[in-house]
Amino acid sequence: MRTNTVLNKRCEELDRLRLCAWGRTEAERRTLLRHAASGDMLRVARSCYARASSWNTLDPVERYRRIIRTMAVLHPDWVFGDMTAATMHGINDSRRHLDDIHLMTDRRRHSHDHARLRYHLLPDDEFDQSQVVDGVRVTPLDRTIFDCTRRLEFPDGLCVAESALRQSLISREHMTDRCRTLSGRFRRKALRAVTLAPGGTENGGEAYAYAVMVDEGFVPPSVQEEIINPFDLSRRDRVDFSWHTEDGRFIVAELDGRIKYTDPSMYKDGSLPKTIIEEKEREERIRLVADDMVRFSFAEAYRRHPLTAKLAKARVPRSDD
Numbered sequence: 001m002r003t004n005t006v007l008n009k010r011c012e013e014l015d016r017l018r019l020c021a022w023g024r025t026e027a028e029r030r031t032l033l034r035h036a037a038s039g040d041m042l043r044v045a046r047s048c049y050a051r052a053s054s055w056n057t058l059d060p061v062e063r064y065r066r067i068i069r070t071m072a073v074l075h076p077d078w079v080f081g082d083m084t085a086a087t088m089h090g091i092n093d094s095r096r097h098l099d100d101i102h103l104m105t106d107r108r109r110h111s112h113d114h115a116r117l118r119y120h121l122l123p124d125d126e127f128d129q130s131q132v133v134d135g136v137r138v139t140p141l142d143r144t145i146f147d148c149t150r151r152l153e154f155p156d157g158l159c160v161a162e163s164a165l166r167q168s169l170i171s172r173e174h175m176t177d178r179c180r181t182l183s184g185r186f187r188r189k190a191l192r193a194v195t196l197a198p199g200g201t202e203n204g205g206e207a208y209a210y211a212v213m214v215d216e217g218f219v220p221p222s223v224q225e226e227i228i229n230p231f232d233l234s235r236r237d238r239v240d241f242s243w244h245t246e247d248g249r250f251i252v253a254e255l256d257g258r259i260k261y262t263d264p265s266m267y268k269d270g271s272l273p274k275t276i277i278e279e280k281e282r283e284e285r286i287r288l289v290a291d292d293m294v295r296f297s298f299a300e301a302y303r304r305h306p307l308t309a310k311l312a313k314a315r316v317p318r319s320d321d
Contacts, residue, residue: 093204155211
């Protein structure tokens, strides 16, 4: 059908632009609804559609970004903030924060939350200081970090600050200064997150686990410490977390990155068996050096108690000991 041909061509062009499809006229809206009902198209957000064959190849972060880019086209006066701006800046490592869409507003046009939209008041003198990132008007990086770290729970807030440090997007000194001077409540909460972010974790999972350890009162661990195999000085391994205790013990904690066993692109020489064997050999080398070793999953860190129980059993020191 001609309608299918026209729609397919438009979807191909929008895919190249990394945008969703939307109805520009009532006829186009009816066409999109009809194809959504048949399963050819997916309604991925309000007024936003995508071809199922294309959408299913995208990871969750790119799906979210594609929706936001489309909304920015439909509403060029909108300014996105909070974790939506963090996602566009590339400092949101968590898929758990991809449900809501955060918009900034001022006192003249304040709106109420509805559906996925969450509104946040931005000082009038900052509203025109937005910047365009990947085609989307967002709050500047420093304002975005401040808003996220003061609103989110400590582990999630620290992850945002840590991601910015990991990518060298901003210095800790600049973050700290802006958290002291930007207007907004819960300043101490933001300062705690940017001050305690270690700056050396490899990913968001490690950053989250680090924050949980600190929040639960354990001595902040070293991150990505390099250890040497005593029987082969040329072999060096980095461990996720480590403590050197006052009584001379060396404790290691490792976050199980299960993606290395499920993503073929991360297999050793393209082989899952080789990947498993290499990880077991690495663990054996670590155990030659460490007095105790704790392995945990992200789910255990997220639930907190399973991780804290393992750390307590390994006698990881607490800050108040």
